[in-house]
Amino acid sequence: xxxxxxxxxxxxxxxxxxxxxxxxxxxxxxxxxxxxxxxxxxxxxxxxxxxxxxxxxxxxxxxxxxxxxxxxxxxxxxxxxxxxxxxxxxxxxxxxxxxxxxxxxxxxxxxxxxxxxxxxxxxxxxxxxxxxxxxxxxxxxxxxxxxxxxxxxx
Amino acid sequence: xxxxxxxxxxxxxxxxxxxxxxxxxxxxxxxxxxxxxxxxxxxxxxxxxxxxxxxxxxxxxxxxxxxxxxxxxxxxxxxxxxxxxxxxxxxxxxxxxxxxxxxxxxxxxxxxxxxxxxxxxxxxxxxxxxxxxxxxxxxxxxxxxxxxxxxxxxxxxxxxxxxxxxxxxxxxxxxxxxxxxxxxxxxxxxxxxxxxxxxxxxxxxxxxxxxxxxxxxxxxxxxxxxxxxxxxxxxxxxxxxxxxxxxxxxxxxxxxxxxxxxxxxxxxxxxxxxxxxxxxxxxxxxxxxxxxxxxxxxxxxxxxxxxxxxxxxxxxxxxxxxxxxxxxxxxxxxxxxxxxxxxxxxxxxxxxxxxxxxxxxxxxxxxxxxxxxxxxxxxxxxxxxxxxxxxxxxxxxxxxxxxxxxxxxxxxxxxxxxxxxxxxxxxxxxxxxxxxxxxxxxxxxxxxxxxxxxxxxxxxxxxxxxxxxxxxxxxxxxxxxxxxx
Numbered sequence: 200x201x202x203x204x205x206x207x208x209x210x211x212x213x214x215x216x217x218x219x220x221x222x223x224x225x226x227x228x229x230x231x232x233x234x235x236x237x238x239x240x241x242x243x244x245x246x247x248x249x250x251x252x253x254x255x256x257x258x259x260x261x262x263x264x265x266x267x268x269x270x271x272x273x274x275x276x277x278x279x280x281x282x283x284x285x286x287x288x289x290x291x292x293x294x295x296x297x298x299x300x301x302x303x304x305x306x307x308x309x310x311x312x313x314x315x316x317x318x319x320x321x322x323x324x325x326x327x328x329x330x331x332x333x334x335x336x337x338x339x340x341x342x343x344x345x346x347x348x349x350x351x352x353x
Numbered sequence: 354x355x356x357x358x359x360x361x362x363x364x365x366x367x368x369x370x371x372x373x374x375x376x377x378x379x380x381x382x383x384x385x386x387x388x389x390x391x392x393x394x395x396x397x398x399x400x401x402x403x404x405x406x407x408x409x410x411x412x413x414x415x416x417x418x419x420x421x422x423x424x425x426x427x428x429x430x431x432x433x434x435x436x437x438x439x440x441x442x443x444x445x446x447x448x449x450x451x452x453x454x455x456x457x458x459x460x461x462x463x464x465x466x467x468x469x470x471x472x473x474x475x476x477x478x479x480x481x482x483x484x485x486x487x488x489x490x491x492x493x494x495x496x497x498x499x500x501x502x503x504x505x506x507x508x509x510x511x512x513x514x515x516x517x518x519x520x521x522x523x524x525x526x527x528x529x530x531x532x533x534x535x536x537x538x539x540x541x542x543x544x545x546x547x548x549x550x551x552x553x554x555x556x557x558x559x560x561x562x563x564x565x566x567x568x569x570x571x572x573x574x575x576x577x578x579x580x581x582x583x584x585x586x587x588x589x590x591x592x593x594x595x596x597x598x599x600x601x602x603x604x605x606x607x608x609x610x611x612x613x614x615x616x617x618x619x620x621x622x623x624x625x626x627x628x629x630x631x632x633x634x635x636x637x638x639x640x641x642x643x644x645x646x647x648x649x650x651x652x653x654x655x656x657x658x659x660x661x662x663x664x665x666x667x668x669x670x671x672x673x674x675x676x677x678x679x680x681x682x683x684x685x686x687x688x689x690x691x692x693x694x695x696x697x698x699x700x701x702x703x704x705x706x707x708x709x710x711x712x713x714x715x716x717x718x719x720x721x722x723x724x725x726x727x728x729x730x731x732x733x734x735x736x737x738x739x740x741x742x743x744x745x746x747x748x749x750x751x752x753x754x755x756x757x758x759x760x761x762x763x764x765x766x767x768x769x770x771x772x773x774x775x776x777x778x779x780x781x782x783x784x785x786x787x788x789x790x791x792x793x794x795x796x797x798x799x800x801x802x803x804x805x806x807x808x809x810x811x812x813x814x815x816x817x818x819x820x821x822x823x824x825x826x827x828x829x830x831x832x833x834x835x836x837x838x
Contacts, residue, residue, distance in 0.1 A: 213635030214635070217634060217635065217638040220642060266627070296627045296628070296630040297626035317630075317634060318634075319630055319633045319634050319667065319670040320663075320667060321642070324634070324638065
């Protein structure tokens with residue numbers, strides 16, 4: 200099993216706790232790193248700001264990304280990730296409340312790997328978390344390493 | 354060759370006046386010439402007759418005595434009459450003249466003796482006039498005087514007069530031409546100007562031009578009326594223009610208002626879609642956690658209340674979904690194409706059966722149903738109507754749903770019929786109101802938004818939706834997708 204962390208980007212404290220609970224219920228053992236806004240998420244992923252010094256080559260096994268976030272929206276975070284060579288291949292699952300067609304289309308266009316609507320029913324939420332965790336931590340084969348980038352420490 | 358009708362109005366007017374004046378002038382000249390020739394001949398004949406009478410009076414003695422010399426002397430008196438070419442005095446019945454006179458020796462031979470009973474006469478021939486005068490003595494004729502004159506004088510006179518007539522004709526032609534040109538301008542001028550103005554109006558759509566021209570004749574009336582007509586057209590064009598720009602302004606304003614309203618609605622539903630669900634998820638999630646992890650600390654009543662909390666959140670979630678669906682249905686562009694309604698209904702039925710596998714419902718779908726409609730929206734209509742039929746047949750033993758088209762009835766309405774719970778026709782008008790329900794949630798679940806969504810879609814297609822039913826005897830929902838023909 201891949202023990203790299205899961206990055207959970209979520210601003211709502213309730214949702215944060217529920218998602219963590221659901222992941223625990225689903226027996227996902229990977230550590231969960233939490234970012235509560237878009238800027239923090241990008242800092243973690245790229246090793247900048249509050250996370251300066253973190254090795255950006257260590258990408259999470261999957262990013263669970265909400266859309267409505269303070270500062271930078273989930274769509275903006277996704278766009279920046281796909282623009283940066285270090286995060287371009289990091290799996291991103293949009294985990295959000297809505298199933299607005301505009302959101303779904305925009306995120307797939309930007310290279311989201313999956314789009315999941317958070318179920319209101321907690322049992323369904325646990326089922327979704329279990330499937331997501333199993334898929335991304337066990338089944339999915341991530342890209343090896345990160346594409347070389349000039350001037351960047353490896 | 355162009356006829357008279359092909360001429361311009363100016364030429365027509367000139368031609369008419371020239372033709373009439375020249376006709377009058379020419380006929381007057383002809384009559385004058387003819388009258389003059391006749392008068393001249395009558396006068397000439399009378400003069401010669403007098404000469405002949407004088408000669409005959411003076412010839413009595415020479416004839417009685419056969420005195421040729423005296424007779425010739427008498428004839429010599431004709432010397433003064435230049436027109437006379439020859440003359441002779443014949444005895445009765447004789448061919449040989451007693452005396453002759455000739456101005457020109459060649460003309461003498463032409464004189465022949467008179468035939469028959471001598472009597473006075475004047476005979477005109479082509480170029481000469483012959484006058485006969487009997488000589489009387491004591492009541493009997495003793496001889497005849499014959500005088501011949503040529504008509505050269507008449508011909509010369511006629512030529513002279515003819516020349517004068519031609520000169521007069523030519524002069525009056527020119528004069529009349531000049532006059533008619535001037536007069537013609539007073540008629541054709543305003544007409545031509547009118548034509549130019551009319552052309553400018555017709556070609557340039559310039560209604561501000563006006564024809565000039567005054568006067569109290571018909572031309573004046575025409576010009577005035579024409580200008581009044583232009584006034585009216587200009588006024589109406591202006592009014593139309595103003596009305597049109599006013600309409601455009603209003604349409605623009607409305608369109609902007611609508612666009613703003615649409616945008617606000619979109620932002621609203623986007624926000625609802627994201628934000629309204631999160632608290633529900635928290636309520637449901639934490640209730641569940643409480644129920645599972647701390648259920649032992651609660652009694653049955655406590656657990657029952659937590660179940661009620663969770664049921665309420667689920668229902669709220671459904672409401673939000675349905676409301677968002679309704680909003681989406683109103684926003685979506687209508688894209689019509691040919692839709693296989695039978696196949697669509699088949700897929701909806703299969704999905705219903707898949708979700709609710711333990712139920713046995715007989716679904717009868719007529720083959721070959723077709724509609725010109727938006728496939729996505731029509732799917733929502735069928736999902737709602739067939740979903741309702743599925744739901745409301747939940748308590749009958751042999752549930753049956755029929756999807757078909759009423760080809761004989763009102764505009765070929767499609768219908769979904771079931772043998773379920775039905776409804777009281779007294780409340781039929783409440784079926785399509787938002788959040789209106791005719792059944793208890795405990796009997797049949799629902800949000801009351803499905804039929805509103807159906808009605809919205811059908812209305813956007815220009816069609817109508819209505820229902821028939823009776824309590825316990827099932828319901829039939831009809832809908833059309835085309836505007837009334």
